[in-house]
Amino acid sequence: MIRITEPYFSEEEKEALIEIIESHQITRGRWTRAFTDEFARYLGVKHCFTVCSGTVALFIALKALGVDRGDKVVVPAMSFMATIDAVYLAGGDPVVVDVDDFYTLDPNQTEDAVKRFRPKVVIPVHLYGCMADMEAIMYLSDKYGFYVIEDAAQAHGADLKSKKAGSWGHLAAFSFYASKNVPMGEGGAITTNDDHLAEEVRRWIDFGDHPAFNFRITEFQAAIGTIQLRKLDERNERRRHIASVYTRSFKDSFTTPQEREGSTHVYHLYTLRHPDRNRIVEDLRSAGIDARVYYPYLLHELRGAVHLPTPKAETFRREVFSIPVHPYLTDEEVSYIVEALTEIVSSGKIIS
């Protein structure tokens, strides 16, 4: 099976892990500092805090903004469930709105939701590696006075107007789960340019004047993350190259992913749409290609949350499927995927 995602490690990671074991400094050491500094510098942000997962990063970001019982938080209909679960765990009340043609939070509907529900926070998700319309969302944030937390779990290295994902909002949350563009196994980070919010984040993760959690990562995770981060741009380039081959090949038979103007899409996932999605996914899997549906349910369907009308997301979630786009695919595998999917869609088995 050609896997949907594949981490890749070299001698460098192995050597770093051995060095950590031999040093006996297995937590709170130089690798954790290196990762934090290098990731902040890479993104162009003042503060970065590592934590043990992306879900925790979202939770801490919400808590740093003071989200508590009954505070409304706007989230898009399409995302991994952690986006909405973090809101519930922080005590907030999610309001789900539709997505635009890029699968990211629709700013027009966000404005409707803001007028109606007066949320404390809005969480745009840079889904599949495509940045949400951050210019429109930050404009609304200034106009109505809500906070913005970017869910950048799928968008390491993406940018808009030369500003990286994770540097636009008041706070941002990243995940370094095994499948992500920067994998650590498990891990997360919170980033911000705001000194005061950085202090609030610190209060939740450092023992001191406030009850705090231990959400730390180990030196092993930090070393893997640092070495992977140093290769991120090169690997994102490879993802973008494979995506361009797919888009050229599939644009007449499928709805292919769009790239927002002035933005670099980092193709955490390459997601197509077709009305006969279920059959196509089955046929791809029979052909040894690990196609998958991200995500079969909308966030309000999963959790019974308050929502605005979501006509786009309802269509998309019945039609989307993702094919392998990870940077370790060989050119032969990419050609095989193109041939197999072209054959599947043109074989007549598909009713579109």
Ligand SMILES: Cc1ncc(COP(=O)(O)O)c(C=O)c1O
């Ligand atoms: C969009 C999104 N948000 C949040 C998360 C949560 O991250 P984690 O799995 O590290 O808790 C993930 C990924 O798993 C994700 O894809």
